[in-house]
Amino acid sequence: xxxxxxxxxxxxxGGVLPTxxxxxxxxPAVRRLLALRREGKLTTGHVRMVGETFGVRERAVWRxxxxxxxxxxxxxxxxxxxxxxxxVTSEVRALLGLWKGNVAAVHRELAARAARGxxxxxxxxxxxxxxxxxxxxxxxxAGLAGGEHAARKHDVFLARPRGxxxxxxxxDHVQAPVLVDVGGTARRPWVTWFVDCATNTVMGVAVTPGCxxxxxxxxxxxxxxxxxxxxxxxxxxxxxxxxxRGKDFLSKTVxxxxxxxxxxxxxxxxxxxxxxxxxxGLNRAVESMFLVAMPGFLRSQADALLACDFFETxxxxxxxxxxxxxxxxxxxxxxxxxxxxxxSASWVVQAAKNLVMDLxxxxxxxxxxxxxxxxxxxxxxxxxxxxxxxxxxxSGVRMPRMNSIMERWVQTCRRExxxxxxxxxxxxxxxxLREFESFYNEHRPxxxxxxxxxxxxxxxxxxxxxQIARLDIRRRDRLGGTLHEYEHAA
Numbered sequence: 462x463x464x465x466x467x468x469x470x471x472x473x474x475g476g477v478l479p480t481x482x483x484x485x486x487x488x489p490a491v492r493r494l495l496a497l498r499r500e501g502k503l504t505t506g507h508v509r510m511v512g513e514t515f516g517v518r519e520r521a522v523w524r525x526x527x528x529x530x531x532x533x534x535x536x537x538x539x540x541x542x543x544x545x546x547x548x549v550t551s552e553v554r555a556l557l558g559l560w561k562g563n564v565a566a567v568h569r570e571l572a573a574r575a576a577r578g579x580x581x582x583x584x585x586x587x588x589x590x591x592x593x594x595x596x597x598x599x600x601x602x603a604g605l606a607g608g609e610h611a612a613r614k615h616d617v618f619l620a621r622p623r624g625x626x627x628x629x630x631x632x633d634h635v636q637a638p639v640l641v642d643v644g645g646t647a648r649r650p651w652v653t654w655f656v657d658c659a660t661n662t663v664m665g666v667a668v669t670p671g672c673x674x675x676x677x678x679x680x681x682x683x684x685x686x687x688x689x690x691x692x693x694x695x696x697x698x699x700x701x702x703x704x705x706r707g708k709d710f711l712s713k714t715v716x717x718x719x720x721x722x723x724x725x726x727x728x729x730x731x732x733x734x735x736x737x738x739x740x741x742g743l744n745r746a747v748e749s750m751f752l753v754a755m756p757g758f759l760r761s762q763a764d765a766l767l768a769c770d771f772f773e774t775x776x777x778x779x780x781x782x783x784x785x786x787x788x789x790x791x792x793x794x795x796x797x798x799x800x801x802x803x804x805s806a807s808w809v810v811q812a813a814k815n816l817v818m819d820l821x822x823x824x825x826x827x828x829x830x831x832x833x834x835x836x837x838x839x840x841x842x843x844x845x846x847x848x849x850x851x852x853x854x855x856s857g858v859r860m861p862r863m864n865s866i867m868e869r870w871v872q873t874c875r876r877e878x879x880x881x882x883x884x885x886x887x888x889x890x891x892x893x894l895r896e897f898e899s900f901y902n903e904h905r906p907x908x909x910x911x912x913x914x915x916x917x918x919x920x921x922x923x924x925x926x927x928q929i930a931r932l933d934i935r936r937r938d939r940l941g942g943t944l945h946e947y948e949h950a951a
Contacts, residue, residue, distance in 0.1 A: 483515055491525050547584045549596040562606025564590055629658045630699040631740035634673045635747050638863050643670045647829050647854045653681040656740045675712045701725040703737045765828040766790035768867035771837055776884045785812055788867050793907050794915035797894045800887060806839040813845045829854050831864050881943055896940050904946045
């Protein structure tokens with residue numbers, strides 16, 4: 462019969478020793494088991510009895526033995542061995558972020574620090590894995606490994622359990638970021654739609670040139686529930702419709718229409734867009750995806766469009782200067798109307814008059830001017846352009862894509878000129894901008910107009926193989942080498 466190991470057992474339920482006794486007796490118990498293993502007398506019963514005594518599982522006792530065999534000086538209960546339950550500390554979190562969630566690398570780092578005397582000996586890598594899974598949520602682990610973008614995928618905020626088709630619809634209005642000619646007036650249409658939350662399907666849609674009303678809601682509802690063309694094939698009736706506190710959605714006529722279809726209307730509290738996240742996500746997608754399949758839409762209207770904007774720069778002395786520029790959508794020609802430290806109403810009005818005269822001299826037949834809602838534009842600015850037959854169209858609030866061509870030119874000016882030039886004063890800035898305007902309009906090719914130049918067409922193609930084999934390219938520098946022009950030698 463195998464020899465039994467007589468270990469002191471504490472009194473009480475489960476035979477678990479008090480904390481002080483457990484810490485004191487754990488080391489001797491492991492040494493005794495290690496001695497029995499060397500003598501070939503160790504049995505599973507010995508290990509099970511030690512585990513029951515200290516209130517741990519058998520595999521924990523086997524790990525103690527494995528660690529003691531590697532280094533007998535660090536048996537449990539002595540030295541810097543960890544007692545109790547390991548928890549994730551701020552140090553471990555920082556290392557997880559440094560090593561992108563690599564637990565093995567974190568364990569090696571902790572062990573290296575302990576060897577240098579900079580901390581306690583870490584637990585086993587299995588214990589570290591379990592502690593991280595226990596103490597950190599899935600979103601926290603993903604954020605430490607992949608950053609904030611990965612953590613958001615595990616965020617339960619805005620998440621809602623998936624239902625079934627036609628269980629819940631959501632409805633809302635959104636103003637499309639396009640201009641539509643309605644009776645000679647440029648307008649931004651409003652879109653009203655119903656979206657199925659389970660399938661993300663647009664069930665019904667209605668487009669109105671003016672502000673939405675109950676008629677637009679009813680039109681979208683008819684498009685959603687009727688089964689014949691051109692409204693199919695989605696159709697169906699929801700059990701519930703989520704709407705905000707808009708007067709059009711809660712009008713008596715619309716509520717009566719929902720009641721006739723036995724559809725429950727859920728009136729959401731004010732300022733709670735997260736409660737109808739499906740349709741809000743669709744609204745955000747409109748700005749970047751609406752009319753994306755119609756590349757010729759804006760191109761066909763480009764001859765009638767102008768765009769203008771202010772942008773600022775700072776001189777070496779710290780003075781802030783404002784630059785006013787206008788661009789034509791058709792050929793991307795830029796007109797820099799001036800730069801000033803104080804864009805007063807009189808200065809902007811004079812710039813508008815100069816622009817009108819320049820357009821008349823160039824025989825430009827623009828009909829619309831796109832601008833943002835900057836307070837630098839006085840009412841007289843719009844009036845002068847209106848007298849010249851140009852209607853001012855305001856872009857949406859915080860919607861720079863409505864004026865994307867102008868915004869892109871501003872970025873080009875900053876990247877190719879202002880970020881590479883030290884501006885001394887206003888006179889130096891005007892000289893620099895004039896040189897860049899000439900370079901941009903007369904030499905620089907533009908992909909948006911088939912690599913042509915705004916004021917010059919594409920040069921004739923070279924068909925002679927001899928000319929291609931012996932090209933003689935000359936470079937001309939502008940602004941001290943900031944800008945380069947390339948051309949064939951005569």
